[in-house]
Amino acid sequence: MPTGLAIRDVREQLFGAAERVLLRAGPSALTSRAVTTEAGCAKGVLHKHFDDFDAFLAELVQDRIVRLTEESEALRAAAGTNTVVDNLTGALTALFGSVAVAIVSLIIFRDELRARLRKATPTGIPLLNEAGAMLVAYLAAERDLGRIAAEADVDVLAPTLIGSGHLVFADRTGTPPEPDTVRRMVTTVMAGVLA
CATH class of the missing domain: 1.10.357 (Tetracycline Repressor; domain 2)
Structure with a gap:
């Protein structure tokens, strides 16, 4: 996704991508790169909205x-x-x-x-x-x-x-x-x- 374009509902988009990766390949395949690739966005998007990957995962569970x-x-x-x-x-x-x-x-x-x-x-x-x-x-x-x-x-x-x-x-x-x-x-x- 080109830089500068707004992503609607970024959290839901990232959560949905994480779930798809998790269901398809299991917990060992779940990385920030896999999530952002699945979501179709730059890796920095995840880190802009969450302190780190485990914070992202904790919010996904919550x-x-x-x-x-x-x-x-x-x-x-x-x-x-x-x-x-x-x-x-x-x-x-x-x-x-x-x-x-x-x-x-x-x-x-x-x-x-x-x-x-x-x-x-x-x-x-x-x-x-x-x-x-x-x-x-x-x-x-x-x-x-x-x-x-x-x-x-x-x-x-x-x-x-x-x-x-x-x-x-x-x-x-x-x-x-x-x-x-x-x-x-x-x-x-x-x-x-x-x-």
């Missing part, structure tokens, strides 16, 4: 966490509609069918990124923590509505669903799991608590 917060509100609002299994299957498919699995790999792969994210998320894995909180809120709402057992431990069910979902979707190079595979996993985890 941006995806904010998006997950919006999805969390929608899932919470779905309590009492459809079936619990349908709602959870849809939420987990949306979560892990996105770039989330690749971002989790990135967080694990890059020590400096993990260190920066620890300031806001001192324990667990950022993005997965927030996904777990999303499921806890939804499951608690369903429990309050009587659609899952009153004694259901939503603080255990949520990470069980997240961990199981992550394992089902973990192969970023393979084809996504069939919807029936996700539904079967959800049904199995929830079997003892569905009303």
Whole structure:
């Protein structure tokens, strides 16, 4: 891109480029040069908007966490509609069918990124923590509505669903799991608590 031309929504353009590189080639291929090449801009553009590459990556993760917060509100609002299994299957498919699995790999792969994210998320894995909180809120709402057992431990069910979902979707190079595979996993985890 020629110097002097304004780039609209530069952050989103760079974040989108980073996600494409991450999905296509994995965390080891994610460099500032790869991102700016994918975005079609000069390398200096990234460094003009972010202190360094790990600051860029930390903001990418935080941006995806904010998006997950919006999805969390929608899932919470779905309590009492459809079936619990349908709602959870849809939420987990949306979560892990996105770039989330690749971002989790990135967080694990890059020590400096993990260190920066620890300031806001001192324990667990950022993005997965927030996904777990999303499921806890939804499951608690369903429990309050009587659609899952009153004694259901939503603080255990949520990470069980997240961990199981992550394992089902973990192969970023393979084809996504069939919807029936996700539904079967959800049904199995929830079997003892569905009303």
